Amino acid sequence: MKMLKLNSKLLSVILLMLILAISCSKDTMDAAPGPDPNPDFEDIPVLDITSKATLTVSKDNPDGPDGVEGSTRLVDGDTTTKFLIKDFSLVNIDFQFDSSKLVASYQFTTGNDFDGRDPMDWKFYGSMDGKDWTLLDSRMGMQFRQRRTNYRFYFENDQGYTYYRWQVAKVYGADMFQASEFRLIQMPPSAQKAEPISWVDSTSKDGLKLIFVNHSEKENLSYQSMLTNTFFTVYPKLLETYNPDALKRIYFIVDPSYDGVAYSFGDVLVFSYDYMEAHPDEGDVAVHEIMHKIQNGYEGDVPGWLTEGIADYVRYRFGIDNPDSWSLPDYSPDQHYDDSYRVTARFLVWIENHKNRDFVQELDAALREGTNYKDFWVRILGKNIDELWAEYGGNPGL
Ligand SMILES: [Zn+2]
Structure with a gap:
């Protein structure tokens, strides 16, 4: 009798664990809701679509967006010009398209000098409305050994967004931020990958x-x-x-x-x-x-x-x-x-x-x-x- 009681207790514990396990895995499966991926995305080419977007930045160069080192220099396709911010603190660099785009890569080009002004920690987001942002990629402790050089980053993304945000939280070791170019790359799901790899603890x-x-x-x-x-x-x-x-x-x-x-x-x-x-x-x-x-x-x-x-x-x-x-x-x-x-x-x-x-x-x-x-x-x-x-x-x- 005693033995049976213990067994039924044990059984209910196992049952409870099973239920918990099932509900946990269900939670995980439901964790990434949102619209179904657009099947048309498989047909899109790998393409630099930066020129189709409107650029806005939360902080610009003192001479304004069209100044010699203003934000428009970030997307002018010319790696001999650069965008420079003085007195750097966290900056949002936003791209708005007129329709949703599937971006799964971006390319950053270092400035001509002072690697201390390079971005070091950043996040990359997508948004449907420019208000609610979904984190797509995150980097910490990045360093760039060459000047005026392209560095390409990839991540996996199956949702098109109208807005993308490059949010630079920290520069490598200066009070200024600079970048020669920042380009957004559209990629079909079959071409996507996640690299370069880095592990952060x-x-x-x-x-x-x-x-x-x-x-x-x-x-x-x-x-x-x-x-x-x-x-x-x-x-x-x-x-x-x-x-x-x-x-x-x-x-x-x-x-x-x-x-x-x-x-x-x-x-x-x-x-x-x-x-x-x-x-x-x-x-x-x-x-x-x-x-x-x-x-x-x-x-x-x-x-x-x-x-x-x-x-x-x-x-x-x-x-x-x-x-x-x-x-x-x-x-x-x-x-x-x-x-x-x-x-x-x-x-x-x-x-x-x-x-x-x-x-x-x-x-x-x-x-x-x-x-x-x-x-x-x-x-x-x-x-x-x-x-x-x-x-x-x-x-x-x-
Ligand atoms: Zn030493």
Whole structure:
């Protein structure tokens, strides 16, 4: 009797789960309502239909739409002209057709200069009435390595819309936006595809946000969780030690088109896909680069070798899994303090071990105030940098 009761309970639970499963899948099937696809769309050609649309923008160039860098330049078919917006904030670039069109691709052409003005995050929408918008495509962490070059994006769309909107939310690293051309491409369903591929993951923790963008075709990168963990472990310590006002929202971008190791720009940190695939254990590459975010705000004339030396010093001090392939090189007489990176870093470690334990923390603060580094050396250590380097050379043990 007891057994039977239990079984009927179990049975009702299973039944309930079944009902839930069926209703869930039904919801999913009904999730994309709307009119049936127009069968005529199969007969349409792949065609640039930009010239059939009327363009309006939510913010134009100060000289107006017909100015030398006005919005009409975006669609004039000439990649030697460009549309430029000053004091950039989110902008809607709208195209209105006189009848519905099936757009499933768009082409963006970079400006002639300053890649910091390139769009980085955007959404692309369609609308029947110019009021209710349907999201068709979304991109984050985009970068463009060539000037005046066409970049084509594809997505899948089986609905014709009268209005299309390119909504640029963020530029790569400037206060201006520019684009030479933006073209809308009509495509029949049979010709549609979804590319270029990119995978975006956002992680928030302790007031920090990391947006991880993977532009490779490989969905799962073995080092993604390691880089993410390195960021959330080390970056709070760097904020606390050096600069609590540094950026709280950072992009990590894995880029197959970049052939270096990694670099920092604005709120972006770019890792070479090829390098990371070959060195999947080097999470501390991120430590050097995130220190550059902390260094934002150095005033005055700070030499590059010192900035890089401090970043490698920080990798040495705060790195969590430096592999055997990365360590500070022993001193040799042919080195000089401005050799940058690890050579400078080792000199800084030596100064801390022998002279002043807080030297780099104080140096970082002084550089942020615009203090000349040579003056700082004398003020804190009582000797100039050349004298200290000579002393280091005579007794270089850490
Ligand atoms: Zn660097």
